[in-house]
Amino acid sequence: MRKHPGKSRVLTSVAEKRGRPRSSESTSAILEATLRLLKEHALRDITIEMIAKSAGVGKTTIYKWWPNKAFVALEAFGLEMRRDVLIPDTGSAERDFCEQLQSVIKFYTSKTGRIFSQFLAECQSDAEFASQFRERFLLPRRAAVQVIWQRGVARKQIDRTIDMDTVLDLIYGPMIFRLLAGHAPLNAKEASGIVAAAFRGFSPRS
Amino acid sequence: MRKHPGKSRVLTSVAEKRGRPRSSESTSAILEATLRLLKEHALRDITIEMIAKSAGVGKTTIYKWWPNKAFVALEAFGLEMRRDVLIPDTGSAERDFCEQLQSVIKFYTSKTGRIFSQFLAECQSDAEFASQFRERFLLPRRAAVQVIWQRGVARKQIDRTIDMDTVLDLIYGPMIFRLLAGHAPLNAKEASGIVAAAFRGFSPRS
């Protein structure tokens, strides 16, 4: 059905395994080469040929398993991200969000993490990639931070009438905006300011 | 000594006008052709050659005045945007922000306005473009909506201890995030939910 099975080739049922199996060496060589290149260059500047050469692999092998370089990068980055997201549990929802946001900011502005904003960029011109990015990357991470919200609601630290997407986007949206547009600073202090404002709201104390 | 003066060649003072002057017909033909193409295609899919052909102009003429198609699009879009941003004044800061956000969302998801997210994408791989984008596009618009904030503070509808960037990013950040990632809906109702949450804060009513 799908031309590029990507990772989902997992469930190729039982049979159907005649012929030489996919070389896991090639696969990992490709992903590692991609990670290596991503630390030096922007995704835009990387070419399939660079990856192929750097991995010691034929271009065909790459095209066989991924439709384009963005998907390769997405899977490569997925490896790096396998280490679970740190979800603090301090007892205070505001404090949890603040610490989480700070660590996310630190990562997204790092040499490795800056690929994240390039993925968002790629989404603007490739709907299929956008879909994969949400499914494999964005939603899992939202599911992880969701527990902060849940605990906050349970502890009555967060208004239960506000839906979760709104809460999360109010926390992370400003960070994303600054990350992409660079119109305002992005650091630990700003992070706590954002979270504080989100919890208190703009309305002046009465 | 910028190589590509773009529009800022304004003040080349008095002298220095020997030779055939820049043809304003060519310039506007290029910008109009770009706008026309942007309504049909994504920025990524537009080529300098398409613009040149569509404008009845030589490629060289384009390269002479803009470093790449993103800059052309930025200037072209600037024309379209010259019409002032609508800044409502209802007496309520929350209501003003809400209406403003709704109209911005409507525009950014329209055929013409979707270029905005592509500009943000472009920023991720071209620092010089990012700088221009902020200077010519983002900051002017922020200056415009800033008056809502100012009025809100004056009317004591907005906490004066929260700095303006935080306020604006809490309003617009979630919209930008959803616009780019598409992980949650983006419409008038969502807009009012976001603004309401931002004003009230997450903390439950006591």
Next chain:
Amino acid sequence: MRKHPGKSRVLTSVAEKRGRPRSSESTSAILEATLRLLKEHALRDITIEMIAKSAGVGKTTIYKWWPNKAFVALEAFGLEMRRDVLIPDTGSAERDFCEQLQSVIKFYTSKTGRIFSQFLAECQSDAEFASQFRERFLLPRRAAVQVIWQRGVARKQIDRTIDMDTVLDLIYGPMIFRLLAGHAPLNAKEASGIVAAAFRGFSPRS
């Protein structure tokens, strides 16, 4: 280590045949297209893009195997010339040279043969081409007409003290000069006049 092996890639020994092999269809399509174009246009007016389009081939394929259009034309023309040079054998060296010169003139002034003078022109601005032209074209043809000289010497119809290059250039030089400069007619009658004068010399009969 020549960058452009041209035809001489003959002896690449045994190994070194990994990868998709060179397509002989493309090669011959290119050469045939070039010949076709050369019958309609001067070499100067032919572009690589014309050849590529006319051969249904990518430009890269041409650049991969030849450094520029002159080399393509040289190889294409070489094919046409593969048919052996006619070397008459009438018993008289003078008569042999005369007939040979006449047939050469006829060819060099024909639609196909006029490329010869364009090759000589190209030699003036490309030393590498000049070298190839001599090696692949000029010397083989000289080797062919050389036998007329040899038979003439053997039959004592040609003074053995005059070296061969001088003999050949006295026969063919005037033709070349007129071909290129066009300052005097060039036909069968002139050919026999030249050959006759070369054999008799300028000195009046005593």
Next chain:
Amino acid sequence: MRKHPGKSRVLTSVAEKRGRPRSSESTSAILEATLRLLKEHALRDITIEMIAKSAGVGKTTIYKWWPNKAFVALEAFGLEMRRDVLIPDTGSAERDFCEQLQSVIKFYTSKTGRIFSQFLAECQSDAEFASQFRERFLLPRRAAVQVIWQRGVARKQIDRTIDMDTVLDLIYGPMIFRLLAGHAPLNAKEASGIVAAAFRGFSPRS
């Protein structure tokens, strides 16, 4: 009638002097710049823009008076050549031709003189240039060396039944051929060999 009057603008009669007159400074600056460039670069590598810049002149000024760079070079070279051709007079036609040929070879292989073969090359792709080249350059020089032939005939050193063009082309053709094709050496010794062979003819001494 002619679009590019070239030199013939000399006789623009008397009147006709409305407007700013042609700047002789510009003209000579152009020609001198061209000569200067020709000593460093091949004609093929020189551009009108180089000449214009090097002469401190607009491109238009050049195009106004010459159709292309070859014509500029032809006129520029004409200046250099104004110094008369050396026509020796030793009493022997063979000796005269020999010395003349030697000096011509010396010049045509010099830094300045090598432009000659580039003119011949240009003739192959520009008929109008070829015509001008013959008229202004080739024929005058032939007229000059013609006197050697005439004296030779008068002194009965040259067979009067051989027409002049044949004589001259037998002398100069081999030199031209070698100059252009480079298949054989070209020096004083070769020159005398060629002239000697031309006078004696190939036929063995009886």
Next chain:
DNA sequence: CTATAACCGAGACGGTACGTCAGGTCTTCGC
């Protein structure tokens, strides 16, 4: 243990667009 199948590297291929260069034309100004 042989046949069949899918994989793999290398690299040539037809293309598209790039950004540059020079050609020849035009438009403005100063002299």
Next chain:
DNA sequence: GCGAAGACCTGACGTACCGTCTCGGTTATAG
């Protein structure tokens, strides 16, 4: 109204990658 300056359109340049397509060869299962 000439001539410089230089912007303009045109078209070809040679290059970089694209994604596809052979090749020769390898590595597994199936029979």
